[in-house]
Amino acid sequence: MTLSFEDLKFNKQILTAIQEAGYEQPTEVQKKTIPLITAGHDVMGIAQTGTGKTAAYVLPLLMKVKYAQGKNPRALILAPTRELAMQIGESVKLFSTHLDLRHLVLYGGIGPKTQIEEIAKGIDIIIATPGRLLDIYLKGDLVLKEIKTLVLDEADKMMDMGFMPQIKKVLEVIPSKRQNLLFSATMADRVMKLSEEFLEFPVIVEVTPQATPKESITQYIIESPNLMSKIHLLEFFLKKEEFKKVMIFARTRHNAENVYKFIHRKVNQSVRVLHANKGQNTRINAMEAFKSGEIEILVSTDVSSRGIDVNQITHVINFDIPFIYEDYVHRIGRTGRVLFEGEAISFVNPAEEYHITKIEKLIKMKIPRRPMPPEVLVEKTPFEEFQEQNREIDEQKKRDDPSFQGAFHEKKSASKSKPKDKKDNRERKKRR
Secondary structure, three states: OOOOOHHHOOOHHHHHHHHHOOOOOOOHHHHHHHHHHHOOOOEEEEOOOOOOHHHHHHHHHHHHHOOOOOOOOOEEEEOOOHHHHHHHHHHHHHHOOOOOOOEEEEOOOOOOHHHHHHHHHOOOEEEEOHHHHHHHHHOOOOOOOOOOEEEEOOHHHHHHOOOHHHHHHHHHHOOOOOEEEEEEOOOOHHHHHHHHHHOOOOEEEEOOOOOOOOOOEEEEEEEOOOHHHHHHHHHHHHOOOOOOOEEEEOOOHHHHHHHHHHHHHHHOOOEEEEOOOOOHHHHHHHHHHHHHOOOOEEEEOHHHOOOOOOOOOOEEEEOOOOOOOHHHHHHHOOOOOOOOOEEEEEEEOHHHHHHHHHHHHHHOOOOOEOOOOOOOOOOOOOHHHHHHHHHHHHHHHHHHOOOOOOHHHHHHHHHHHHHHHHHHHHHHHHHO
């Protein structure tokens, strides 16, 4: 028997909003999680991005809060980035269209004055990044003593970004008697430790093996020896007709800017870039333009790998390989989202092979490799870039084997030994 949204016992207003949003059947994570949340259990959900997990907690939360009441919030959702907080806010807005509910998204990067004014009007649900939430609370402009439900979304990312101290402070100032929901793409040790402090007798819902990419995503690697060869490869793909809506991930702001400038100049002017140095309004406008189809290509650092919920992204390109390996799962999860298929292509230079092996271990699969297309110009690696790659490879070997002294050390030692050999030869000749 197929479970429907009607079977999940939502009220008429929420069912109407679900129907108007175009959702026909609940996803796997929604089927498993919604009845547990509705029954009042603490839940730990392990689910990939793009599986419908936001609606899995937002829908039952709306049923629980029901209607506007009083001035102080009764539900709190914490997210690691402003992009994700905004995305969650959009989901709350979408599904509460026919409900008399007030919600507010709190995030940094803009002045708090307007946010504080909205809080003063009365709020039922707060969606916030931990830092901004505490800033406003410590100023005395936010009352949290009526919180009945706390949601931590993307808990693994919160750990990666060092939010544990802020989360502990939040737990200290909200009521201890509450329902707790924790969602994460991976069941890392640090997430398990957080769940032990945060959840009471939780029910664990794992809709797929942790950190396993969705089957709707075709992944593959192309070996590219250097930066310029990657640029040529990128140009080759972006000129193909099937690359209709593309996200490109770079590891650093510098690389993201350079990739953006290249695409804007040589390939397609319909492109924007997202990274932490961009102003809040610029980032919001870029995301909205990408969602609406006004632009076809979005270049980003990992700051937005979990904050963009855009259907029908046809391709994700990893221009650089991430050093936080869980971010690989989140990057490629931007494509192949609910009911759609997508491709994720990773450009890998010799120094990034190490990180690929670690990612493959995490996702428990070998990522297929495809040859460099013959049309793509493969440049000779410049000496400085070659040296930098070798230094990185040495560091990687040292990380796995602390006794390893490095190729540069070996060359240095060999060069030092030569004068000694010549001296020994002269001494031998004298003795003769």
